[in-house]
Amino acid sequence: MNNYIGRFAPSPSGPLHFGSLVAALGSYFQARAMNGQWLVRIEDLDPPREMPGAADLILKTLEAYGLHWDHNIWYQSRRHDAYQAQIDTWLANGQAYYCRCTRKQIKAAGDYYNGTCRHLQLPSDSGYAVRLRMDVPITRFYDEKHGDIDIPHDLAQEDFIIKRRDGLFAYNLAVVLDDIAQGVTQVVRGADLIEPTGRQISLYNILEHKPVSYLHLPLAVDQSGHKLSKQNHAPAIDLKNPRPTLIQAMKFLGFQLPAGIETAELAEIVAWGSQNWHIQQLPDALEITR
Incomplete structure (x- = not known):
């Protein structure tokens, strides 16, 4: 390589x-x-x-x-400014949205987030978390040692958090932008x-x-x-x-x-x-x- x-x-x-x-x-x-x-x-x-x-x-x-x-x-x-700039872009084009669901509510719904807030258009000053729309979930990837690895479909299709309600940026977002x-x-x-x-x-x-x-x-x-x-x-x-x-x-x-x-x-x-x-x-x- x-x-x-x-x-x-x-x-x-x-x-x-x-x-x-x-x-x-x-x-x-x-x-x-x-x-x-x-x-x-x-x-x-x-x-x-x-x-x-x-x-x-x-x-x-x-x-x-x-x-x-x-x-x-x-x-x-x-690197907070870089993370926030990308989130702002996604919020503006609809790729991301605010979510008010609590962990307790998600667990009660089956332990996977089911997109409850995806179409609610919650306000930006709400103090809620920000989620990213998973329109094309990844259910399998290739590992250089282990070959094809499958990911559970429910997990793969979940709109996941990219900024927490406490204002902290999520690991998945930061690690990819930094890499x-x-x-x-x-x-x-x-x-x-x-x-x-x-x-x-x-x-x-x-x-x-x-x-x-x-x-x-x-x-x-x-x-x-x-x-x-x-x-x-x-x-x-x-x-x-x-x-x-x-x-x-x-x-x-x-x-x-x-x-x-x-x-x-x-x-x-x-x-x-x-x-x-x-x-x-x-x-x-x-x-x-x-």
Whole structure:
């Protein structure tokens, strides 16, 4: 793939844990193996969920693990004008509309939004959420590792929120606009983000822009089958002694490490990983117990 641009886009809701390191490594190795660029973007869209100092800690952790990015860091908190401008365009042409339905009402109606407010033409000063019309739902997409992945029809056809009633911009909108603006060509991320992929492809189509390709990495789960995440109190990875965790994460991603590499310098390990990475090595499973 010529002019490859990949990215790692963590949210600053806490320090990096093993699962987020796996996502960072997968996206980094794929970019380097393609002789491409690797960008880092801080997805600070939700201030109530952010941990003070987490963004800087994440960047410090990436550097400690030998993962060095290209170009300047992007922060979604500095992109609000771009998100609002696109929403205003869609509101003006009828592609988006205001919605007053609560989560409780949606759950009572079957847990999927059924378009109740689509034709009500609610006023702009109402303080309601903004939804995007799904006129051509995406019910299947191609994953570079797993092939065709089907999306439940009810989920695919749902008019989803692009701006919340509290004024915060939605993840699906921001991530697509930013990937387009940064020229990203492929998204490599954890399998927990398979579900919103169809919505994001729909956004590309509405924007009349070619979608990126997708590669979803196996998700690290605990013994109870729960995703390793900040919400589930996954422990932060070690900054002072990164080599053991780096090796564990590389094995998790399917690397067969040669004798001696586990005791090599960190930069040498990362360089070896970049040179020997290939998608075929990835486990077939979408979830792996760590």
